[in-house]
Amino acid sequence: MTTTHRTDGGTDDPNDGGSGDTGLGGGPADPGDPDAPDGSGSGAPPDDDEPISREEADELIEEIERRRSLRGTAAVAVAVIGILFSVFQLFLAARSFTFTVWLPTVEFAGISLAPWQVSLQLLQVNAIHVAFALTLTFLLFPASMGDGIVSRNLGRVVPAIAGRFGDENPVTRLAASVRSAFRWAFLDPDRERVTPFDLLCIAAMFLSALYFLTEFSEIQNMRVFGIDSGRPVTEVYAFLQPLLGGVPFVSEYSYAMLLGVAGVLLVLEATRRTLGLPLMIIVGTFIVYARWGYLISGGTPFLGLLAIPELTWPDIVQNLWYNTENGVFGIPVTVSVSFIYIFILFGSFLEMSGAGQWFIDLAYALTGGRKGGPAKASILASGFMGTISGSSIANTVTTGAFTIPLMKRSGYSPEFSGAVESSASSGGQILPPVMGAAAFLMVEYTGTPFAEIIILSTIPAIVFFFGVWVMVHLKAVEEGIGGVSGEDTVDLWSHLKRGWFYLVPIGLLLYYLIIERLSVSRSAWFTLVALVALIAFIAAYSEETRLRLFGVLAAVVGVDLASHVVAGVPVTGLVTGVGGAGLSVVDAVRAVSAGFEWYVMLAGVVTLLSRPNLDASLLELNPSVRDTAEAVGDRTGRDLENNQPFKLGTFVVKSMEDGAKTAVPVVVAVAAAGIIPGVISVSGLGPNLTSLLLELSGGSRVVMLLVTAVASIILGMGMPTTVTYIILISMLATPLVQFGIPLLAAHLYILYFGVIADITPPVAVAAYAASGVAKSDPFQTGVKAFSLSLNKAIVPFAFVLAPGIVLLRQKENAAELPLREQYRVVNFADLAELSYSVPEILIPVIGVFLGVIALGATVIGTLYTRVDQLGRAALGVSALLLMAPLMLSDTVFDLLGLVGVSVSVDTLLLDLSLRAVGFALFVLFTLRNRRAFDGEGPASDDATTGAAETVAGSDSG
Numbered sequence: 001m002t003t004t005h006r007t008d009g010g011t012d013d014p015n016d017g018g019s020g021d022t023g024l025g026g027g028p029a030d031p032g033d034p035d036a037p038d039g040s041g042s043g044a045p046p047d048d049d050e051p052i053s054r055e056e057a058d059e060l061i062e063e064i065e066r067r068r069s070l071r072g073t074a075a076v077a078v079a080v081i082g083i084l085f086s087v088f089q090l091f092l093a094a095r096s097f098t099f100t101v102w103l104p105t106v107e108f109a110g111i112s113l114a115p116w117q118v119s120l121q122l123l124q125v126n127a128i129h130v131a132f133a134l135t136l137t138f139l140l141f142p143a144s145m146g147d148g149i150v151s152r153n154l155g156r157v158v159p160a161i162a163g164r165f166g167d168e169n170p171v172t173r174l175a176a177s178v179r180s181a182f183r184w185a186f187l188d189p190d191r192e193r194v195t196p197f198d199l200l201c202i203a204a205m206f207l208s209a210l211y212f213l214t215e216f217s218e219i220q221n222m223r224v225f226g227i228d229s230g231r232p233v234t235e236v237y238a239f240l241q242p243l244l245g246g247v248p249f250v251s252e253y254s255y256a257m258l259l260g261v262a263g264v265l266l267v268l269e270a271t272r273r274t275l276g277l278p279l280m281i282i283v284g285t286f287i288v289y290a291r292w293g294y295l296i297s298g299g300t301p302f303l304g305l306l307a308i309p310e311l312t313w314p315d316i317v318q319n320l321w322y323n324t325e326n327g328v329f330g331i332p333v334t335v336s337v338s339f340i341y342i343f344i345l346f347g348s349f350l351e352m353s354g355a356g357q358w359f360i361d362l363a364y365a366l367t368g369g370r371k372g373g374p375a376k377a378s379i380l381a382s383g384f385m386g387t388i389s390g391s392s393i394a395n396t397v398t399t400g401a402f403t404i405p406l407m408k409r410s411g412y413s414p415e416f417s418g419a420v421e422s423s424a425s426s427g428g429q430i431l432p433p434v435m436g437a438a439a440f441l442m443v444e445y446t447g448t449p450f451a452e453i454i455i456l457s458t459i460p461a462i463v464f465f466f467g468v469w470v471m472v473h474l475k476a477v478e479e480g481i482g483g484v485s486g487e488d489t490v491d492l493w494s495h496l497k498r499g500w501f502y503l504v505p506i507g508l509l510l511y512y513l514i515i516e517r518l519s520v521s522r523s524a525w526f527t528l529v530a531l532v533a534l535i536a537f538i539a540a541y542s543e544e545t546r547l548r549l550f551g552v553l554a555a556v557v558g559v560d561l562a563s564h565v566v567a568g569v570p571v572t573g574l575v576t577g578v579g580g581a582g583l584s585v586v587d588a589v590r591a592v593s594a595g596f597e598w599y600v601m602l603a604g605v606v607t608l609l610s611r612p613n614l615d616a617s618l619l620e621l622n623p624s625v626r627d628t629a630e631a632v633g634d635r636t637g638r639d640l641e642n643n644q645p646f647k648l649g650t651f652v653v654k655s656m657e658d659g660a661k662t663a664v665p666v667v668v669a670v671a672a673a674g675i676i677p678g679v680i681s682v683s684g685l686g687p688n689l690t691s692l693l694l695e696l697s698g699g700s701r702v703v704m705l706l707v708t709a710v711a712s713i714i715l716g717m718g719m720p721t722t723v724t725y726i727i728l729i730s731m732l733a734t735p736l737v738q739f740g741i742p743l744l745a746a747h748l749y750i751l752y753f754g755v756i757a758d759i760t761p762p763v764a765v766a767a768y769a770a771s772g773v774a775k776s777d778p779f780q781t782g783v784k785a786f787s788l789s790l791n792k793a794i795v796p797f798a799f800v801l802a803p804g805i806v807l808l809r810q811k812e813n814a815a816e817l818p819l820r821e822q823y824r825v826v827n828f829a830d831l832a833e834l835s836y837s838v839p840e841i842l843i844p845v846i847g848v849f850l851g852v853i854a855l856g857a858t859v860i861g862t863l864y865t866r867v868d869q870l871g872r873a874a875l876g877v878s879a880l881l882l883m884a885p886l887m888l889s890d891t892v893f894d895l896l897g898l899v900g901v902s903v904s905v906d907t908l909l910l911d912l913s914l915r916a917v918g919f920a921l922f923v924l925f926t927l928r929n930r931r932a933f934d935g936e937g938p939a940s941d942d943a944t945t946g947a948a949e950t951v952a953g954s955d956s957g
Contacts (some may be wrong), residue, residue, distance in 0.1 A: 068819030372476025373483030386428020536604030716757025881918025
């Protein structure tokens with residue numbers, strides 16, 4: 001890879017003039033932009049196709065997420081809190097809820113210091129987890145930048161007073177002073193300072209977390225006697241008795257009640273800051289409904305089903321704040337504590353190790369030279385980065401900073417380039433093995449092992465990325481777009497030889513999950529330790545140190561092995577006098593091998609300490625690690641940029657800090673979204689809501705699926721997929737299962753449409769981010785992104801109506817089981833049973849893949865050559881019949897049912913027959929298009945030259 005196109009912060013070409021304006025929505029492309037078939041793009045500014053710098057990409061992400069750019073003490077505070085957050089989660093992953101904080105045993109002046117054993121309850125752990133996230137939220141996200149409705153209207157008060165009384169009037173001066181005070185306390189227009197209001201919120205959150213840690217026995221009593229049984233605030237803080245003792249509100253409610261109210265309000269405020277006002281209003285509406293929903297009359301048609309018993313504020317607060325089954329600290333936060341955070345941390349470590357840029361280069365090495373190569377490489381790179389990044393926005397910007405300019409330069413329009421990147425990046429949340437946070441919630445809500453979630457998610461994810469691949473290939477055929485030049489790619493084998501170790505952690509993760517069948521948290525913990533050990537080993541490896549490195553490793557392993565043989569404990573235990581009876585050599589080898597990654601890590605660190613200025617030529621850490629080391633070196637007057645032990649330590653610390661920052665919106669999202677199932681649970685709304693939805697759907701499975709899809713997209717606009725998933729499975733999963741849809745398929749269906757919302761106009765946050773990089777029109781980028789992801793909207797219908805596509809099979813005794821338990825993931829015996837696997841798995845899967853090709857030709861309008869209107873219509877019908885034929889048949893049967901006609905058919909036979917019709921249409925109009933292409937002969941223009949390549953065949957540019 002030449003230095004011209006580095007996006008990881010490496011040395012740029014000296015002649016690079018920069019990327020120009022990085023503002024969002026650069027407007028329509030210049031007529032000379034690379035929309036032209038020859039791909040010259042001569043009309044665009046010379047630097048418009050150059051990658052944006054890493055700093056510009058970070059600024060773009062911060063602008064979209066409205067995140068602060070802190071400096072000085074505030075930045076240090078964020079780093080320290082983020083690192084402590086990650087350390088706390090690592091302790092939980094390694095030792096569960098009971099762990100020992102190691103301290104040296106010291107006795108001095110009558111004071112004894114010894115190792116500190118910590119044992120926490122689930123509610124305490126969840127409270128600390130949320131407290132860390134909210135503290136970072138109030139530091140990283142401003143309460144107001146002065147551009148909101150409230151701020152704008154309040155800003156008009158002083159000018160109005162001045163217009164009435166004059167600028168020098170005392171009333172005007174007083175109003176101006178009050179305005180200045182409010183601005184100082186609340187506003188942060190430049191996103192660069194922490195306000196007093198932020199500090200007040202942090203203090204309130206600290207008091208709440210402290211209460212969970214120090215007064216847990218009182219919380220346990222409240223579960224029996226109610227929240228009002230707690231002590232009043234004047235008893236907890238006696239010095240407040242003279243001031244507040246006579247205030248009715250203070251004496252009426254307990255301190256726990258006040259903290260609970262404050263806590264729920266802090267969660268709502270954090271939600272507004274990180275996720276936007278709409279979600280805060282939705283969550284707040286559910287709280288209001290819990291209090292006054294009893295006013296709904298049960299006799300009202302339809303709406304009467306939403307009537308609930310009367311609840312008091314203490315009942316609501318206790319269930320929302322002091323409960324691990326539902327509410328703020330319910331199942332979503334428990335999943336975040338156990339699964340989500342550790343995987344986000346794993347992704348952060350992988351990103352800081354330099355894997356991100358390596359995966360991007362790998363994608364270009366694989367596909368860069370093919371027809372439409374830059375767009376195809378963008379799809380692969382976004383899929384790879386989906387394993388690392390948990391955010392559609394971050395994935396779009398970091399990958400798109402490199403891929404979008406190359407797509408534009410090759411001939412794709414700015415809007416299409418941004419659409420490809422945002423569409424593929426949004427798919428990272430549905431791509432195994434890591435997927436997004438919602439996948440871990442699916443594990444908990446359905447009681448399914450994560451290994452099975454990976455299995456059932458694989459085929460739909462491959463279909464989605466294949467569908468986008470087909471569309472960019474057909475677009476390249478239409479526009480005559482080739483690949484990138486050799487200087488923009490690297491040799492595949494040399495690239496693999498140089499960075500093969502980046503694939504090891506992903507392989508280990510799959511091994512622990514699928515082969516060893518460990519829990520999700522333990523698998524992530526072992527993989528994370530192995531990743532750090534691998535980076536330490538690679539950093540220490542060179543021609544001059546390899547003998548020393550392997551010698552140190554052998555010595556470390558040998559000493560610990562001997563300690564196990566002699567005393568049955570590691571060296572650390574032997575030194576502290578914990579030893580006992582020795583182990584046999586075989587048992588000692590087994591014990592040592594279980595912790596081999598720690599020995600590798602230690603060997604790497606020892607070797608680096610012996611050669612601190614070693615040239616780690618095999619390892620190229622993320623530039624932010626280098627920048628941090630360089631910044632610390634500048635402050636201390638030392639050359640730390642090339643100090644390998646310090647860089648390794650910086651890599652670990654920076655990964656923990658970055659992981660905490662990435663996790664903050666996710667934790668806030670699950671905390672806020674947990675309120676909704678909490679309200680549904682405490683109010684008893686669930687069964688009534690199911691009845692209402694079943695009644696509104698009129699018994700139609702298609703209507704229920706369409707309602708769910710539309711609700712997912714609307715609710716998911718501008719919101720994290722995690723939130724959309726939690727809200728909708730709380731309300732819609734049970735009704736879907738009532739229609740006979742498998743539970744896992746129903747959950748995956750909701751997840752897919754939540755992901756689609758990221759690229760659905762008018763919000764389309766991922767497409768909006770891509771338009772900032774592509775300098776394209778945001779709305780048009782969103783429209784194209786949605787059209788490229790259209791197969792993602794049809795595939796869910798395909799697998800809920802044909803569960804074999806997601807490898808689900810109905811159990812033999814399904815009729816005797818509850819609806820939620822009637823399906824299971826297939827095994828090898830099922831696959832070997834051809835009478836089942838061929839009609840219910842193989843044929844539907846082949847149909848889906850052929851269907852996305854037909855859909856691609858319908859959307860793009862090109863196959864071998866341009867497809868006419870009749871051909872596009874026929875291929876569109878073919879796509880639907882090949883992918884989800886029962887959707888059409890169910891719709892027809894529902895319409896017949898409205899006129900009193902009942903139809904009974906063999907579902908499997910009907911499914912296969914309709915797929916056969918779809919296949920016949922596909923073959924007929926594909927051959928028709930091929931004959932049209934052959935008939936064009938040599939006179940065909942450049943736009944279709946070479947278009948005879950099939951989608952799945954050789955597409956070498």
